[in-house]
Amino acid sequence: MLLQSDLPLNPSSDDIVGSLRRAILAHRVAPGSKLVEDEVSDVFGVGRSIARTALQALAHEGLVTIIRNRGAFVADPGVREAREVFEARALLEPRTARSAAERATPAAVKLLHKHIAAEHQALQAGDLGKAVYLSGLYHMAIADLADQATIAAMISTLVARSSLIVALYWRRPQALCESHAHHALTDAIAAGDGARAEDLMKGHLVDLLANLDLREKPQVGGSLRDILRQA
Amino acid sequence: MLLQSDLPLNPSSDDIVGSLRRAILAHRVAPGSKLVEDEVSDVFGVGRSIARTALQALAHEGLVTIIRNRGAFVADPGVREAREVFEARALLEPRTARSAAERATPAAVKLLHKHIAAEHQALQAGDLGKAVYLSGLYHMAIADLADQATIAAMISTLVARSSLIVALYWRRPQALCESHAHHALTDAIAAGDGARAEDLMKGHLVDLLANLDLREKPQVGGSLRDILRQA
């Protein structure tokens, strides 16, 4: 399952949530993958109760789907959900970017540049999954700047779900089309130009959505049974 | 703890979540109350694991706060959080009301009227807690109309948290000031007037916030120990 094990010896369920979340968001586990409780507990060296708690927490975030008596799976959002997530982001993130611009400090801007650099580096290294993950961190950093913890938390889960969506529906795996948008946005924030930041964020989200291939996907590997079970 | 026991004999954790949620939102348990796992499991006739799962789910909704080794408490939002919740609602609900108006059917409008009637009846009966709960259901019904499950889910948790906030900060316990706003909003939706619905919702939220007394509350019953622990 490939986990970077920067974990304490007796990890809490939160530690496990974090580790699994990174793995899912960086596309190191595919959407739809089964997450067996015994495996999780073995990998992290805890009892099954803790693993269970972690999986339930991820389910509340929308990154994992739990089906009774069948277990936990990495979430596998459909096109409907993909559109909905970006619809929600469109309501929250532009205004949040404006607030961020209005209260950004030089230190904060520096942090944003660091995020962009890390993302760029991951792309150079060919690690697309990590780049997507880091791109999400950039959006979350902006949300944090706005100093509205409640909204930031909602954006955080939406961004996370977007990583899954990108894994499934991104059109051109090699295009590094985002770099530019993040740079421009950071400039607006550095300049304290709230109105421009709001506009850029709005446009950026539209671009992201436009780069998804949201035609109905034809139930690729599923048996008739699995297909019917989804209804 | 006063639970309306319309529950199955072997309730699932979801059943328990629903029952506890209603109790919290209708102000039948005060913010800050301890929710002891053994009590919950006894009341519902299940093992402690199921009670635990239910409490954790409520914690993810923001209705319960879990402190490690100390247990679960009904959430007790501060003024900061109160403002943040309404800030978030202001971003989501006006646009959602517009969508609702644009796609409302006569049957949906009828449902909204039913909600209003029920809320009115609870107020007449002097059950303010229930009225607040039903008022929340009205907002959630509108969110459902917009046919955006992701946004509706976010609104749902925000509205729920608002019930707690109203319990703590509402200025005039006897004023039935909301009735009018909900009527006008329903009219706009019935007329399919999206722009008006959006405006009315925006104004309604501003009014709600204005009716809260958000001066810093002076740590009413807390010992020095509890105060310091919050940091």
Place this chain on the structure above:
DNA sequence: TTTTGTAAAATTGTAGACAATCTTGGATTA
């Protein structure tokens, strides 16, 4: 009286056992 210290009680955290359910693989039958 007020504070401090200590032991008992209460409560939560975690693991593991058992039951319930689902999945798998092979044998049986058409």
Place this chain on the structure above:
DNA sequence: TAATCCAAGATTGTCTACAATTTTACAAAA
């Protein structure tokens, strides 16, 4: 061959026991 059935295995659901921690109650000291 293909479909069906059934038993064995695997996995999840729930409960309970025990460990870790906190809270309470009460006695001792200032």
